[in-house]
Amino acid sequence: MADHSHAHAPRPLGGSLLTPFTLLLGVLAAIAGVILLYRLFYGLGAVTNLNDGYPWGIWIAYDVVVGSAFACGGYAMALLVYIFNKGQYHPLVRPALLASLFGYTLAGASVIFDLGRWWNFWHIFWPGYAQVNSVMFEVAVCISAYIVVMWIEFSPAFLEKWGMKDVRQKLNKVLFFFIALGVLLPSMHQSSLGSLLVIFGEQIHPLWQSGWLLPVIYLMTAILLGFAVVIFEATLSSTGFKRQLETPVLTPLSKVMFGLLAAYVVVRVADLVLRGALGTAFAATWQAFWFWVEMACFVVPLALLASESARRSAAKLFISAVLLMLGGFLLRINGFLVGYMTGEGWHYFPSLAELMVTVGLIAFEILAYIVIVRNYPVLPAAQPVTR
């Protein structure tokens, strides 16, 4: 096998932790913490705009459904590197995995605050309570398992830092199994996040009620988002930490992304045509409007990434990644909120407190990422070899 994985072993980045930026992140995270504490004492109604027409708000639709898909970088890269044996992307694995780790762990933690009777949360894992026909059961168990698996997958970075050679060597021998699990589990729950919408039936606008294809559509976009996030994060951390751009590794990655994207657009449109739902896209409704914005976010990158020369442009790669993330975001927000039609008279737009919790969560994720890459071996020490 290719051994370029060792050409640039990951090293701690070092540098100061206290900057105006990290301070801002800390303050935002603290605000979210206070709001969540308030929520525990006064109930969901005290801080959110949730109601019986919209029992799920952005804490589910964004923090969990979008957030976990944004955290698919580790999954997408593991799939590519370890399953499709594309060793040249190895330097991207650890940083992607780290971002995934925080994305998922915080998505998992934030769900607890969205649960009305959170002290009972363990019932999901308990025989006698656990209800295996529920899509929610599958999602909850699978995401919880994946969070554990990711910490194990990432632990070599900690073990290296702490000099625990024995443990690391033992772990190395079985790591392949956890990597396999780490590919299986997201395949399951990312598709099931789509399946959550099946039981909503006709309450979901035809543009997003794809029935049996929901798991396929959500899984394809989860992998696409994983690639997009890797490009997004690689570009941002190159800029943010003043390192050389990783475009030479990202260019072939974007070719894989392009193929998957083309397949996705075909599946998405074919589904609408076959179900006879395409007509509703031409009605003068908010749903139709947001559908077109969503589709544009997938189709524009398809055009942007069509040629090899375009894929070598760091700018085009970055714009495509951002658009794809926006597209995946919209697919999920549209499915769970914009296209959720529960009857006349119900309205929902997140309250300032809800938004601040979500912002604080993202801030905490970025803060934790910075702390870890400065102190633990995550980012490649040497610059990626140019082709």
Add this chain to the structure above:
Amino acid sequence: MDRRTFFKASLAGGTALAAGAASCPAQARETRPMPPEAVGLLFDSVLCVGCKACVAACKEANGMPMEFSTADQYWDTPLDISGKTLNVIKAYRNGKMEAKDREENGFAFIKKSCMHCVDPSCVSACPVSAMQKDAKTGVVTYDKDACIGCRYCVAACPFGVPRFTYDSPTPQISKCQLCIHRHKDGKYAACAEVCPTGATLYGKVSVLREEAQRRLALKPGEKTEFPRGHLRASEEKALQGAPEGKGAQRRQGWKDDGAQRYPGVAGQYLQHIYGEKEFGGTQMLMLSGVSFQKLGYPDLPPRSDAATSETLQHTLYGGLIAPIAVLGALTFIAKRNVKPEDGEGGQNG
């Protein structure tokens, strides 16, 4: 070599997936049938006079708090079902409101409470078995001690029935449970018990359906008799189970108040029993002179969403066959491709 391994890998993964999916195609789940002894309600919009005695009786029987919607909080004025209200009567109004049960320039009353679906979405959605459908009576029940408050049931119900108490730090789901807590005392749903006109009747669904069909067969204006309260209680003896607990009342069983009948004339009905076919059937049946969609009830297909959702889940995960097969293939591939994560060389392959 990259290309070869790539093809092998994708082939192995694909085969495992296909094998997994193909190995459990027989688990497709149809919409469930109604338990033969199922009990429910018949609501006849034509007989309802909008007195809301049922709303008050429901509150009392279930210990639900008052709910205010007017500036002066004089009395209980719920506008819809909610965390505080399990049953309401709503009015349909159109134009000049000249005649009852007429769609144009008319008005009508409609009851809103749990439909007790034959194949309920809430039961299928609930991850912790807090929502249950009783195997014998078919009553859809809620257990707050099991509930985690995820509100998937609230989101999933096509009738918008389960509601949630957002204003409480220890919230719960609230929904009609057909007064099952009164069954042990030989009492039935409070809404039907107090209904003065018999617009809401309690009884076995099969008996209620007969009554509904009888009314639809009548000519408008024809003289008839309307029962009140509990329809043919004698047919529900089976549901009482063995007499248990103390006191004569518990052993007494259902009181047959079949004698409560009054003469009247048949109204103008739509030839449609709502809840007979919708969504695989519900244990609340409804009759009306005004279209059910105008009264706020959705036009639903005969297949339940629970059946679709569970078929999909079981096809993917039934017996965990597909996931285990895929995991096997992934483990095999990963074992060949994973190199040690450290930077000290790859001697361990």
